[in-house]
Amino acid sequence: MxxxxxxTDKKVERRSFLKKIAILALAPIVFGFLGSTDKLKTIKKWxxxxxxxxxxxxxxxxxxISKCIGCGRCAVACKNENNVPKEPFFFRTWVERYxxxxxxxxxxxxxxxxxxxxxxTRTTNKKMLRSFFVPKICNHCDNPPCVQVCPVGAxxxxxxxxxxxxxxxxxxxxxxxxxxPYGARFLHPETHTAExxxxxxxxxxxxxxxxxxxxxPTQARVFGxxxxxxxxxxxxxxxxxxxxxxxxxxxxxxxxxxxxxMEVR
Amino acid sequence: xxxxxQHLTPILQExxxxxxxxxIELHWGILIVLYPYLTGLVAGAFILAxxxxxxxxKELQPxxxxxxxxxxxxxxxxxxxxxAHLGHPExxxxxxxxxxxxxxxxxFGFVYAWYLMAxxxxxxxxxxxxxxxxxxxxxxxxxKWIHKIISLFSKDISEKAxxxxxxxxxxxxxxxIPSAFLLHGYVGFIFGSIKANPWxxxxxxxxxxxxxxxxxxIAMVLILYMIITPVRGKQLDILCLxxxxxxxxxxxxxxxxLEALDFVHxxxxxxxxxKILAYxxxxxxxxxxxxxxxxxxxxxxxxxxxxxxxxxxxPDLKKMVYFISAILVQVGIFSTRxxxxxxxxxxxxxxxxxxxxxxxxxxxxxxxxxxxxxxLPFVLLYILTKILxxxxxxxxx
Numbered sequence: 001m002x003x004x005x006x007x008t009d010k011k012v013e014r015r016s017f018l019k020k021i022a023i024l025a026l027a028p029i030v031f032g033f034l035g036s037t038d039k040l041k042t043i044k045k046w047x048x049x050x051x052x053x054x055x056x057x058x059x060x061x062x063x064x065i066s067k068c069i070g071c072g073r074c075a076v077a078c079k080n081e082n083n084v085p086k087e088p089f090f091f092r093t094w095v096e097r098y099x100x101x102x103x104x105x106x107x108x109x110x111x112x113x114x115x116x117x118x119x120x121t122r123t124t125n126k127k128m129l130r131s132f133f134v135p136k137i138c139n140h141c142d143n144p145p146c147v148q149v150c151p152v153g154a155x156x157x158x159x160x161x162x163x164x165x166x167x168x169x170x171x172x173x174x175x176x177x178x179x180x181p182y183g184a185r186f187l188h189p190e191t192h193t194a195e196x197x198x199x200x201x202x203x204x205x206x207x208x209x210x211x212x213x214x215x216x217p218t219q220a221r222v223f224g225x226x227x228x229x230x231x232x233x234x235x236x237x238x239x240x241x242x243x244x245x246x247x248x249x250x251x252x253x254x255x256x257x258x259x260x261x262m263e264v265r
Numbered sequence: 266x267x268x269x270x271q272h273l274t275p276i277l278q279e280x281x282x283x284x285x286x287x288x289i290e291l292h293w294g295i296l297i298v299l300y301p302y303l304t305g306l307v308a309g310a311f312i313l314a315x316x317x318x319x320x321x322x323k324e325l326q327p328x329x330x331x332x333x334x335x336x337x338x339x340x341x342x343x344x345x346x347x348x349a350h351l352g353h354p355e356x357x358x359x360x361x362x363x364x365x366x367x368x369x370x371x372x373f374g375f376v377y378a379w380y381l382m383a384x385x386x387x388x389x390x391x392x393x394x395x396x397x398x399x400x401x402x403x404x405x406x407x408x409k410w411i412h413k414i415i416s417l418f419s420k421d422i423s424e425k426a427x428x429x430x431x432x433x434x435x436x437x438x439x440x441x442i443p444s445a446f447l448l449h450g451y452v453g454f455i456f457g458s459i460k461a462n463p464w465x466x467x468x469x470x471x472x473x474x475x476x477x478x479x480x481x482x483i484a485m486v487l488i489l490y491m492i493i494t495p496v497r498g499k500q501l502d503i504l505c506l507x508x509x510x511x512x513x514x515x516x517x518x519x520x521x522x523l524e525a526l527d528f529v530h531x532x533x534x535x536x537x538x539x540k541i542l543a544y545x546x547x548x549x550x551x552x553x554x555x556x557x558x559x560x561x562x563x564x565x566x567x568x569x570x571x572x573x574x575x576x577x578x579x580p581d582l583k584k585m586v587y588f589i590s591a592i593l594v595q596v597g598i599f600s601t602r603x604x605x606x607x608x609x610x611x612x613x614x615x616x617x618x619x620x621x622x623x624x625x626x627x628x629x630x631x632x633x634x635x636x637x638x639x640x641l642p643f644v645l646l647y648i649l650t651k652i653l654x655x656x657x658x659x660x661x662x
Contacts, residue, residue: 085266089273091286108283108617136285145461151373152356153365171359172352174292175370181461183285183614187292189266192352249460265615 052205054159058226059199060254061213062236063135065261067220070095070133072114074212074221079115081200081211088112090186092197093137093212098263101126106263134264135221137212138163138184138197139245139253146176146185146196155194161226161254162201167193181246199223226254272625282618291610291622295635296346301452301474302602303343303642308449308475309482310336311385311441316512318438324508330655331493332486333392337385338646344377346638349629369455380448388437390415391430393653395422396660411652449478456605463538464545464609469527476520481598483513484591489646491588497656503580510587513594514570521563541616549611549619554604562597566590 047054078093079086094113100106103126111118114133140163147155147163154170157163165176170193177185177194188195200210204223208214213223224233236258243260244253257264273289280289314332316322348354364371394416401412450471456462457470467473487509494501531539546554566589573586607622625631 087270087273088277088286089270089289094286096283106617108615110283110286113286145459148367149370149459150365151368151370152359152363153368154359169356169359170353171356173347173350173370174352175368175455177287177292178610179459179461181614183287186287186290187352189269265617 047205050205057160058254059161059204060140060224060226060233060256061137061199061210062222062224062233062240062242062256062258063137064220064222064236064240065132065134065257065259065264067218068095068133068135069218069220070097070114070118071217072117073215073217074135075113075115077211077215078197081203082198084195085189087189088115090189090195092184092195093135096134096136096264097131098134098261099131100129100261100263102129108263130261132259132261134257134261135212136182136184137255138180139182139251139255140197140199142252142254143250145179145181145249145251149175149179151175162199162204163196164198164201165194165196167191167195170194181249181251268628272623276621276623279621280618281620282613283615284613284618284620285615288613289620291607291620293606293610294350294622294630295607295624295632296350296630296638298599298602298606299346299635299638300343301449301606302481302599303339303346303638304449304452305474305478305481305598305602306485306642307336307340307343307380307482308445308478309480309484310339310486311445311482312479313483313486313509313512315438315442315445318435319442322508324502324504327502327505327657328486328490328509330392330653330660331490331650332482333385333389334646334649334653334655335486335489335642336482337389338642338649340377340381340385341645342638342642344373345641346635347373349634349638369451369458372451376448376451380444384437384441384444388434388441389653390417391433391437394419394430395427397653398422400659415652446475449475456609461614462609463536464542464612465605467527469523469530473520473523473527476516476523477598477601479516480513480520480594483509483516484594484598487513487587487591488595491584491591499656501584503583506584506587510570510583510590511574513591514567514574517563517567517594521567538612538616541612541619545608545612545619549621550604550608553600554608557600558597558604561593562600563594566593566597 072095075091075094078084078091082092084090084092088111091113094110096108096110096114097118098106098108101124105124105126107123109118118133140157140161142157142161144155144157144163147157150156151173152169152171154167155163155165155176167188172187172192172194174187174194177187180196185194185196187193200208200212203210209223210221213221222232222236224231224236226233228234233256237256240258242256242258244256245260246265269290276289310332313325314329314336317325317329348357351357360371361374364374397412397416398420399422401409401416404412453471453474456465456474457467459465487506490509491501491506531542569586569590573583578586610620611622612619626633628634
C-alpha cells in the first residue's frame with residue numbers, strides 16, 4: 001500500500017517536472033512574440049496619430065518606359081532622400097540602358113546606377129534596332145519571396161502593400177537579398193542590415209510622393225493607389241498595355257511597366 | 266565601411282556583361298561554404314555510425330564511437346560560421362524566440378537543437394553510460410568528477426540497466442537517421458527553395474546535399490581512423506577499412522547519379538538561364554567544378570577503389586589507395602559546397618553577366634577565420650576523445 005502511494009507520488013512529481021520544463025522552454029518564445037506585437041502597436045499608433053490608416057491604402061507604381069530619358073535624377077534624389085551610401089554598390093533605384101542590335105545582340109548597362117548619366121559610347125559598328133531606358137526599383141511584390149525567407153520576420157508586407165525592413169530587428173543574414181529576383185536589396189554597409197526601396201514611406205504617410213516620382217522631369221514614374229478609381233495609377237493601368245518583371249516567378253509585382261520590352265529582366 | 270568600398274571598387278572592373286548594381290557585393294562568402302560542409306560531415310558521420318547499430322554491420326564496430334564523436338565535434342562548430350557572418354550576431358537569438366514560420370532558415374535553431382540534444386547527446390550518453398561509471402570508479406581527482414557529472418550521477422550497471430541502454434541506443438539511432446536526413450536535407454532546402462536563383466532552385470538539392478554529406482562523412486571517419494590508429498600504435502583493421510571503402514563507393518555512385526541527373530535535366534529543359542549557367546560552368550567554375558569536383562573528387566576515387574577491389578591488391582596498397590581516395594573525396598565535397606554557394610552568386614539575376622568572388626585574408630569573414638573554424642572541430646574531437654575515449658581497449662576496462 002505504502003509502495004503504491006510512493007509510486008503515484010513519483011508520477012505526479014515527474015508530471016509537474018515535465019510541465020515546468022515545457023514552460024521554461026516556451027517562455028522565451030511567448031515573450032518574444034509579445035515583445036514584437038508590442039512594437040507593431042507603437043508603429044501603428046504613430047501612423048494613426050498622423051492620420052495615416054494603412055488598411056485604407058494599397059500603393060503601387062507605374063513606369064512608362066517610353067518616357068524615361070535616362071537622366072538619373074530619380075537615382076540621385078533617392079540617395080539624397082534616404083541616406084543611401086553614395087558609392088556605386090548600393091541602390092534603392094537605378095536606371096538601365098538597353099541597346100538592341102540588328103543581329104539580336106543586346107547590350108545593357110547602368111554605370112553608377114545612371115547617377116552620372118549615360119555616355120554615348122558605341123563599341124560596335126552594328127546597326128541599332130531599338131534602344132530605351134528602364135528605371136528599376138523594388139517591385140513591392142504582393143507575394144514577396146524576401147518576406148517569405150526572412151528568418152526573424154524583420155522584413156514584412158504592410159497592410160498598404162509596401163514591403164519594409166525593420167532595421168532594429170534585422171539580423172543581417174542576407175537571405176532576403178538572395179531571395180529577391182530583382183536585385184533590389186543590399187546590405188547597408190554602416191547599419192549591417194538589409195535595405196531596400198520603401199516607396200519613401202516617410203513621405204507617403206504624409207500624402208507626399210516618393211522622391212523619385214517627384215523629381216522625374218518626364219513623369220515616367222506614376223505613383224498612387226491601386227484600389228481607388230480616381231488615382232493616376234489606375235488611369236495609367238487603364239490607358240496602357242502593362243507588363244511586369246519576371247512574371248513566371250509568381251511574385252505579383254506592384255510596379256507596372258508600360259511599353260516593356262521582352263529583353264528586360 | 267571604407268574597407269568594404271576598397272574591396273568592392275576593383276571588382277567593378279572585373280564584371281563581365283551586365284549585373285544589377287547591388288550585385289557587385291557577393292553576400293555569402295567562404296563561411297557559408299563551410300557551414301553546409303560541416304553539417305554534411307555531421308550527418309554523414311552519424312549515418313555511418315547508424316550502420317553499426319541499426320543495420321548490424323559488425324565490421325564497422327571499430328569506427329562506431331569515433332564516428333559519433335566526430336559528428337558531435339563538427340555539430341558543435343557548425344553554427345559558428347553562420348554566427349560570424351551575420352550583420353548583427355548579437356541579435357541571433359531572435360531566430361529562436363521569434364522565428365518566422367514561413368522561413369526555412371528560421372527552422373535552423375529547432376532542427377539543430379533537436380539533433381544535438383535529442384539525438385547525439387542522448388545516444389552518446391546511453392552508449393557510454395556503463396563505461397563512464399566504470400571509469401569514474403577507478404579514477405581520481407578532476408577526471409573522476411568530470412565522468413561523474415557526465416554520467417549524471419547514475420550508478421546502475423546491472424544487466425537490466427545495460428540492456429535498457431542498448432535498447433535506447435538502437436531506438437535513438439532509428440530516430441536519428443531521419444533526423445540526420447532532416448538536418449542536412451534542410452540545409453539543401455535553404456538553397457533549393459530560392460526560386461530567384463536557377464543555379465540553386467532544384468527539388469533535387471536536398472537529396473544531393475544528403476548523399477554528398479554521407480560521402481564526406483564516411484571519407485572523414487576513414488581519414489581520422491587511418492591517422493589516429495597508427496599514431497596510437499595500433500593495427501588498422503583491414504576488414505573495417507574494406508567495408509568503409511565499399512560504402513564510400515556505393516554512396517558515391519548514388520551521389521554521382523543524382524548530380525548527373527540534375528545536370529542532364531537542366532541541359533534538357535534548357536530554360537531561360539541555361540546560357541549564363543553554361544557560361545558560368547565553362548569559365549568561372551571550370552577548375553572547381555569540372556576538374557576538382559568531378560574528376561579529382563569523384564571519378565578518380567571511384568576508379569581507384571573499383572580497381573583495387575577488382576584486382577585483389579595487397580593490404581598495404583589498399584590502405585594507401587583508400588587514404589588517397591578519401592582525401593580526394595574531401596577536397597571534392599568541399600569544392601561541391603563552394604560551387605553551390607559561391608557559384609550561385611557569381612551570375613547576375615539579370616542572366617546577363619558574371620561577377621567575381623575575391624576572398625579576403627583577414628577579418629571575421631576572411632580566409633584565416635575560416636581556417637580556424639575548419640580546424641576547431643578537430644581540436645574539439647581531440648578533447649572529446651580524452652573525455653570519452655572511443656577506443657576498443659578503453660571499453661573493455
